[in-house]
Amino acid sequence: MQTPAPNQAREPDAPPLCAIFRRHLKREGLKFTPERAKVLDATLKTVGVFEADRLYLDLRGQGHRVSKATLYRTLKHLCDAGIITEVVLGPNQAHYELSFGQQPKGYLVCVHTHRIVEFNTADLTDLRDRICAEHGFTPVSHRLVIHGLSPEARKAAANDRGSKPSAKPVRPPSS
Amino acid sequence: MQTPAPNQAREPDAPPLCAIFRRHLKREGLKFTPERAKVLDATLKTVGVFEADRLYLDLRGQGHRVSKATLYRTLKHLCDAGIITEVVLGPNQAHYELSFGQQPKGYLVCVHTHRIVEFNTADLTDLRDRICAEHGFTPVSHRLVIHGLSPEARKAAANDRGSKPSAKPVRPPSS
DNA sequence: CTTGCTGCAAAAGTTTTGCACACGT
DNA sequence: ACGTGTGCAAAACTTTTGCAGCAAG
Numbered sequence: 001m002q003t004p005a006p007n008q009a010r011e012p013d014a015p016p017l018c019a020i021f022r023r024h025l026k027r028e029g030l031k032f033t034p035e036r037a038k039v040l041d042a043t044l045k046t047v048g049v050f051e052a053d054r055l056y057l058d059l060r061g062q063g064h065r066v067s068k069a070t071l072y073r074t075l076k077h078l079c080d081a082g083i084i085t086e087v088v089l090g091p092n093q094a095h096y097e098l099s100f101g102q103q104p105k106g107y108l109v110c111v112h113t114h115r116i117v118e119f120n121t122a123d124l125t126d127l128r129d130r131i132c133a134e135h136g137f138t139p140v141s142h143r144l145v146i147h148g149l150s151p152e153a154r155k156a157a158a159n160d161r162g163s164k165p166s167a168k169p170v171r172p173p174s175s
Numbered sequence: 176m177q178t179p180a181p182n183q184a185r186e187p188d189a190p191p192l193c194a195i196f197r198r199h200l201k202r203e204g205l206k207f208t209p210e211r212a213k214v215l216d217a218t219l220k221t222v223g224v225f226e227a228d229r230l231y232l233d234l235r236g237q238g239h240r241v242s243k244a245t246l247y248r249t250l251k252h253l254c255d256a257g258i259i260t261e262v263v264l265g266p267n268q269a270h271y272e273l274s275f276g277q278q279p280k281g282y283l284v285c286v287h288t289h290r291i292v293e294f295n296t297a298d299l300t301d302l303r304d305r306i307c308a309e310h311g312f313t314p315v316s317h318r319l320v321i322h323g324l325s326p327e328a329r330k331a332a333a334n335d336r337g338s339k340p341s342a343k344p345v346r347p348p349s350s
Numbered sequence: 351c352t353t354g355c356t357g358c359a360a361a362a363g364t365t366t367t368g369c370a371c372a373c374g375t
Numbered sequence: 376a377c378g379t380g381t382g383c384a385a386a387a388c389t390t391t392t393g394c395a396g397c398a399a400g
């Protein structure tokens with residue numbers, strides 16, 4: 001149950017995140033429970049950025065019973081353990097992403113469709129460290145979010161000739 | 176009422192934001208009401224990043240009666256007009272900032288005290304445009320948020336010798 | 351066994367919405 | 376006058392928390 005062959009291996013020789021999680025829990029005097037294992041599992045099957053509710057539905061869809069309270073509590077522990085990262089894309093809902101051993105990423109978000117494209121920000125780390133140094137800060141993490149119009153959205157908008165030319169987002173704006 | 180001498184002029188010859196707001200409203204078939212004027216006024220007295228609730232309290236403190244519903248509705252219009260920008264720093268609450276005619280800024284947020292330091296990201300625009308081009312996106316805006324430990328927080332933590340050395344945030348984590 | 355964990359339901363906090371009435375244009 | 380706006384209160388939503396019973400180390 002703890003480490004079933006992941007549906008889609010992230011890396012051929014990925015580190016055993018389950019073990020890492022257990023170690024973190026032990027260090028903190030916390031317990032490794034079936035519920036936490038299930039949440040970790042669901043998280044590992046994840047691709048890209050996801051919301052808490054998405055994970056909740058995934059779990060239920062697989063017949064697993066985990067309460068939302070436990071889910072949120074576990075997501076926090078997974079953050080603390082460095083396995084996932086909270087990705088703040090909008091003000092209304094938290095997003096998360098597997099991040100163990102990964103470089104910080106940037107996010108390109110379509111203002112119309114909300115599709116998210118990730119990109120590398122390796123060359124940003126120097127800039128980040130310089131800025132932190134200038135202000136006496138010790139860097140912890142950084143996040144670059146770009147909002148733009150995706151090619152599909154532009155195409156769709158072009159087909160909409162006849163409606164108002166002023167572009168209206170597909171869903172209410174949430175940054 | 177519309178353009179009282181701003182308490183703290185942002186720039187010696189700042190553009191008349193009130194006029195710009197009115198023009199935007201007219202273009203959209205919306206109305207310029209006393210409440211919207213009050214919200215704009217309070218916004219103009221703002222320094223740096225603020226929360227919706229802060230503005231609400233400011234307004235009430237000045238004896239103005241504007242409902243939260245109207246405040247939120249107006250903030251949206253101000254965003255549309257390009258006068259303010261929604262600054263997403265954490266998942267739980269939206270932040271805003273005067274942004275008309277300003278370069279996009281970056282934000283350095285202390286993980287302990289949540290103090291916010293702003294910095295310039297002019298040199299980021301090229302990178303942004305390059306990334307957008309690579310993915311066929313048309314850039315709209317970008318936001319770089321750096322989380323780190325502020326000098327004060329580090330000092331305070333140093334004084335806390337005796338408590339747990341493991342750093343604990345001042346307030347519950349909100350990215 | 352001791353200490354932490356879970357589920358439930360209620361609470362908390364921010365933002366949105368329906369409605370009746372009021373007001374810019 | 377017409378079409379929007381406003382305030383209020385309730386709703387919507389995500390996330391947190393209190394509590395009684397349960398389970399991991």
